[in-house]
Amino acid sequence: MTTGTNPGSSNPEHSNPETGNPGHSGLQVGLTVLAEGPFTRGPDGLLTTILRVPVERIGPGPRSARFDVIVRRAGEKPFSLDLGSATPPWMIVDENPPSDLTALLQDSRFLAQQVYAVAASTLALFESTLGRRMGWVNGGRLTISAYDRVAYRQSGYYRDDGLIRFGHKRDGRTTKSVPLALFRDLVAHEVTHAIVDGYRPKWADSHAETDQLAMHEAMADLVALLSVFSTQTLVEKLLTQAGGDDLDLDTLDEAALRNDLFRLGDGLFKRESARPSLSHDLSPDWRTQRDPHLRGGAIVQVLVRVVSRLWLQRLDAPGGRSSLYQVSRAGASVGGQVLRMLIRSLGYMAPVDVTWEDLLRGILAADTAVAPDDDLDYRGAVVRAFAEAGIVLPNAKDLYGVSTFAGLRYPVRLAALSSDPEEIVRFIWENPRLIAAAKIDPTRPISVARVRPTLRVGPDGFVVSEIGATFTQEFRLSITDARRFGLTTRGPVFIRGGGQLRFDEGGRLIFAALKPILDPVRQQTKLDAQELMTRPADAAVPVAPVAPVAPVASRRAARAPAAPAPEVSARRKPTFHT
Numbered sequence: 001m002t003t004g005t006n007p008g009s010s011n012p013e014h015s016n017p018e019t020g021n022p023g024h025s026g027l028q029v030g031l032t033v034l035a036e037g038p039f040t041r042g043p044d045g046l047l048t049t050i051l052r053v054p055v056e057r058i059g060p061g062p063r064s065a066r067f068d069v070i071v072r073r074a075g076e077k078p079f080s081l082d083l084g085s086a087t088p089p090w091m092i093v094d095e096n097p098p099s100d101l102t103a104l105l106q107d108s109r110f111l112a113q114q115v116y117a118v119a120a121s122t123l124a125l126f127e128s129t130l131g132r133r134m135g136w137v138n139g140g141r142l143t144i145s146a147y148d149r150v151a152y153r154q155s156g157y158y159r160d161d162g163l164i165r166f167g168h169k170r171d172g173r174t175t176k177s178v179p180l181a182l183f184r185d186l187v188a189h190e191v192t193h194a195i196v197d198g199y200r201p202k203w204a205d206s207h208a209e210t211d212q213l214a215m216h217e218a219m220a221d222l223v224a225l226l227s228v229f230s231t232q233t234l235v236e237k238l239l240t241q242a243g244g245d246d247l248d249l250d251t252l253d254e255a256a257l258r259n260d261l262f263r264l265g266d267g268l269f270k271r272e273s274a275r276p277s278l279s280h281d282l283s284p285d286w287r288t289q290r291d292p293h294l295r296g297g298a299i300v301q302v303l304v305r306v307v308s309r310l311w312l313q314r315l316d317a318p319g320g321r322s323s324l325y326q327v328s329r330a331g332a333s334v335g336g337q338v339l340r341m342l343i344r345s346l347g348y349m350a351p352v353d354v355t356w357e358d359l360l361r362g363i364l365a366a367d368t369a370v371a372p373d374d375d376l377d378y379r380g381a382v383v384r385a386f387a388e389a390g391i392v393l394p395n396a397k398d399l400y401g402v403s404t405f406a407g408l409r410y411p412v413r414l415a416a417l418s419s420d421p422e423e424i425v426r427f428i429w430e431n432p433r434l435i436a437a438a439k440i441d442p443t444r445p446i447s448v449a450r451v452r453p454t455l456r457v458g459p460d461g462f463v464v465s466e467i468g469a470t471f472t473q474e475f476r477l478s479i480t481d482a483r484r485f486g487l488t489t490r491g492p493v494f495i496r497g498g499g500q501l502r503f504d505e506g507g508r509l510i511f512a513a514l515k516p517i518l519d520p521v522r523q524q525t526k527l528d529a530q531e532l533m534t535r536p537a538d539a540a541v542p543v544a545p546v547a548p549v550a551p552v553a554s555r556r557a558a559r560a561p562a563a564p565a566p567e568v569s570a571r572r573k574p575t576f577h578t
């Protein structure tokens with residue numbers, strides 16, 4: 001069963017026959033993927049959906065400007081996709097998956113299409129929501145090894161290698177090995193780690209704390225869950241599964257809707273993962289959980305509550321419950337909206353040391369910028385759900401963080417401000433009030449990693465144009481200097497802080513999220529948290545030895561030079577595992 005149009009869906013929507021130049025910038029194409037995974041079936045067979053991905057030149061692999069997808073089954077050369085056309089628009093020809101399970105599990109071609117489509121649509125979701133290109137942490141392409149020889153626990157994102165590896169495993173439901181990359185949520189989850197890592201590399205470096213790693217997990221889980229949930233047919237299936245023939249649309253309440261989301265989430269996340277069931281109550285000590293999956297899982301629960309409440313609100317509008325289609329479409333649409341609210345928050349959070357209050361503030365500030373009216377009180381629903389988890393803004397009145405910065409000096413050139421890090425350093429330096437607020441050490445250099453203009457369109461068509469910049473300061477203090485600074489410590493201390501600044505089109509500072517640097521109280525709190533986390537329970541997951549596999553020529557051998565299979569030390573462990 002497939003939603004939307006399928007036959008010929010890989011044809012781009014228009015081209016220019018006169019010039020022979022398809023000019024595909026901005027065009028999208030539909031590719032068929034499994035809506036959830038290989039075991040989810042609808043009334044007409046496998047439950048599939050069409051994902052819209054940007055049209056781009058695709059090489060064998062498939063390889064695009066941003067992704068290199070490699071499918072290599074044991075004993076085979078890497079599979080290389082046979083593309084439909086040697087001329088523009090070079091796009092993958094859309095194919096439906098085989099309906100037979102065994103054939104599906106062994107179909108390298110469909111696996112390549114599934115992985116490419118989910119990865120490319122996840123990246124496109126971030127780029128269209130944030131109004132800018134998103135890079136990888138080490139530049140270049142992100143390699144996705146879609147049928148890797150790694151063990152299940154070694155599947156995941158390897159930041160140093162710019163690589164995502166997906167193993168395969170036996171499953172009680174079939175005798176064949178099941179490629180993990182056939183599960184849409186797993187691919188969306190790992191690609192989200194890579195996107196967030198490219199955008200905020202210090203959230204996952206060696207100095208990152210559990211809150212930042214948990215922020216990664218929460219984002220990755222929510223993108224996975226809500227992008228799957230934004231498939232209307234899947235929501236319909238969840239509702240009918242729960243209600244059966246007796247499904248009464250008029251009595252659906254928050255608990256019922258939330259249960260559907262919980263069931264979907266649990267189905268997706270519980271594949272031997274460390275996450276709690278979404279249907280459990282929030283653990284009272286969730287903030288100090290050591291496992292980033294558990295800690296981040298609480299935020300997944302919070303946002304699932306937001307989705308179910310806003311969904312109910314839509315159903316209670318006139319005609320909202322008129323048909324199953326209406327109800328499921330409302331759920332899918334709310335899921336997509338909340339997902340975009342979450343993604344937008346990224347541009348409103350500091351580049352280091354983010355906390356859950358920062359996430360709440362980021363969601364609210366970003367949403368206020370693109371949807372000033374908020375007629376349906378989406379932001380109120382977010383505030384209430386976060387408050388239930390104990391997350392409240394210390395200064396809710398100053399959402400934008402600039403109320404004390406009236407009269408700043410702007411010794412900058414607007415053109416340079418949107419592209420030149422030096423111009424941002426100059427702006428900070430010329431404003432002692434900003435230096436004092438961020439507690440910047442004036443004797444040390446300020447590092448500005450990125451300055452980017454962004455252009456976004458709000459739900460009402462209102463265009464928001466801003467310039468975003470991040471700065472950091474980090475250094476090591478000896479024990480003596482750290483104690484003199486006021487810290488209680490038994491060793492040298494790594495100090496860091498920084499901020500996210502946003503400027504409007506006229507170059508005025510309109511938003512600031514600061515993590516003060518020379519702030520002994522904040523640095524001591526971080527030290528204490530690190531102390532708490534230094535324990536044997538945090539030890540690395542044991543790594544299974546990896547046996548080298550000799551490539552053997554196969555029926556579907558590469559027709560064009562395929563990328564070399566990624567070589568990663570067997571001792572390496574993923575930055576984030578599935």
Ligand SMILES: [Zn+2]
Pocket residue numbers: 189193216217220576577578
């Ligand atoms: Zn993860």
